[in-house]
Each structure stands twice: as structure tokens, then as C-alpha cells.
Amino acid sequence: MKFRIYNNNFNYDQTNEIYTNVIRMIRVVMKIRTRQKWNEWKEKILDILYPQHIKCIFCGEELNEKAINDTCEKCFKELPFLEHICSRCGGPIGDNNDGICQNCKANNFYFTLARSVFAYNDQLVAVIHKYKYGDKRYLYEPLGRFMCDYFSTWEISPDMITSIPLHKAKEKSRGYNQSKLLAEFISKKFSIPYYDLCEKVVNNVSQTELDLHKRKQNVKDVYEFDKNYKSTIKDKIILLIDDIFTTGSTTSEMSRILKKAGAREIYVLTLAHGLGDNREAFSQEKHNKEKSLNES
Ligand SMILES: [Zn+2]
Numbered sequence: 001m002k003f004r005i006y007n008n009n010f011n012y013d014q015t016n017e018i019y020t021n022v023i024r025m026i027r028v029v030m031k032i033r034t035r036q037k038w039n040e041w042k043e044k045i046l047d048i049l050y051p052q053h054i055k056c057i058f059c060g061e062e063l064n065e066k067a068i069n070d071t072c073e074k075c076f077k078e079l080p081f082l083e084h085i086c087s088r089c090g091g092p093i094g095d096n097n098d099g100i101c102q103n104c105k106a107n108n109f110y111f112t113l114a115r116s117v118f119a120y121n122d123q124l125v126a127v128i129h130k131y132k133y134g135d136k137r138y139l140y141e142p143l144g145r146f147m148c149d150y151f152s153t154w155e156i157s158p159d160m161i162t163s164i165p166l167h168k169a170k171e172k173s174r175g176y177n178q179s180k181l182l183a184e185f186i187s188k189k190f191s192i193p194y195y196d197l198c199e200k201v202v203n204n205v206s207q208t209e210l211d212l213h214k215r216k217q218n219v220k221d222v223y224e225f226d227k228n229y230k231s232t233i234k235d236k237i238i239l240l241i242d243d244i245f246t247t248g249s250t251t252s253e254m255s256r257i258l259k260k261a262g263a264r265e266i267y268v269l270t271l272a273h274g275l276g277d278n279r280e281a282f283s284q285e286k287h288n289k290e291k292s293l294n295e296s
């Protein structure tokens, strides 16, 4: 007998069992199909919301389990972490020197010390441009994590964190302040309060195209301290966050204003340090490092 449910010895329990199994099978098939569909959708949604968890932030290749901080293995190996640095500004300095770079010898910076995670080489130029000008706001998270890793090894204890402000018009057109997003990320990770201590009151021309002298002039009197924080910053140690340290003009000017307003010390942390005159020193240092790695 093929279908027991139709025979005369009708058994309710058996019929019920068959129905239950059929329904179970349908459910399993549906589940597999919806799961496949869901996975497809999930990838699409994640790609829109969190592309950083899928593709390398530097080269755009799909990430695998060897990725570190949304960076593929190959790009991570190439990252220009700074090692031999100027003890003052944290820029690349090479091997043969007294520990202070020419830029620091020629300038009296208002911050106590500055440090950067990376040298601003082509790899960093590309990712920071994407972050600042390519509307890739989400990059604050992986880039901020690199900064957090550095900060956790830096033996300073700031009371608060702030960032270099953008002029309101610029922030509106960009949609966000890239330095503030990084600063807020670090603030949350280390439970150090974040304040917008200054405002940018003059929409000056970008520093990018200017030489050192013009840069200094260009940032003069463009920032204004928010007087509501007068008692908050009195005698406090402040960590100032920016994306790129180029000549130090911007961070030094902000430090001057904060110190004038009563802060005790300013430390600067940036994602990348411009190579400027140190390009050669950095390339030489990288070359020596690669050579010693190959020899060992
Ligand atoms: Zn990559």
C-alpha cells in the first residue's frame, strides 16, 4: 500500500506524523532559501552600512581572517609606522641626528609633544583623502583604532580630549569634522571626556598649498576659545587630535590659544605625519629596515 493514510486502517497518529514531517521538510527548505537570501541581503546592507568590515580600507580587496583592523595582510605589512622619530614633534628623523628635527629647532611650538601613528606616505594619502573628501565617514572607526593602539602605548595622562575645529561652512559642506570623529572615538575608548574647546571663526584658505611661513600667517587668529570652558581647562592636560601633522603650525596655534586660556600642557596626536624635508630620512629608514628583514 503506497499511501497508508488512505487505507481503511486509518490511523490518525500516523497521518498526523506524515503531515508534520512534510511541513517540517517545507520549513527546512524555506529556511535554507531564506537564509541564502538573508545572507545576500545582509552582505548588501553591511556593504552600505559597514563596508569597513568587508573590504580592506587601503586597497579595497575583500578581507579574510588574516586581516587586522579592516586592513588586509598585504597592506598591513606595508603600513608606514613611524619608528625613529624626533623626540619633540614625532616626525621621521633618520638615524644620524641628535633627536630633534630641523623643523623643531627652527620653531618654538606651543605643544609639549606631538606624536603620529604613521608617516604620511602615498598609502596614507590615499586613505585620508577617501576619508576627508570621498564622503567615507565610516573610516573614522578603523583609523581611530590605529590611533587608540598608539595612544595606549604613550605614557601620558590627559584630563580631556579636543580636536582641531573646522569652520562651520566647511563642516556643513563636508558633513562631518574628520578630526573630531577620531577624537570622539578615542575619548569613548579611554573614557576621557571630549570637549569642543575652540571654534574656527575665520574660513581661511586650505593649508595644503602654502609654505611654512604662509601657513603660520594663515592660521593666526582663526581659532577662538569657547569661554564657557574657562574653568574646565584650568591647569589641565589636554590631548589635541588632528588627522595630519604637516608643519605643526595649526596644532601649535591651537595649543597657544588653549594655554593662553589656562591649560597646563597640550599633547598632540595625529594619524599621519607629513614627510616634508624628512622624506629622504624616512625612505632611508624604511630601506634599512627592509634590508635587515631580508638579511635575517
Ligand atoms: Zn589591502
Ligand SMILES: [Zn+2]
Residues within 6 Å of the ligand: 086, 087, 088, 089, 090, 091, 100, 101, 102, 103, 104, 105
Ligand atoms: Zn621635530
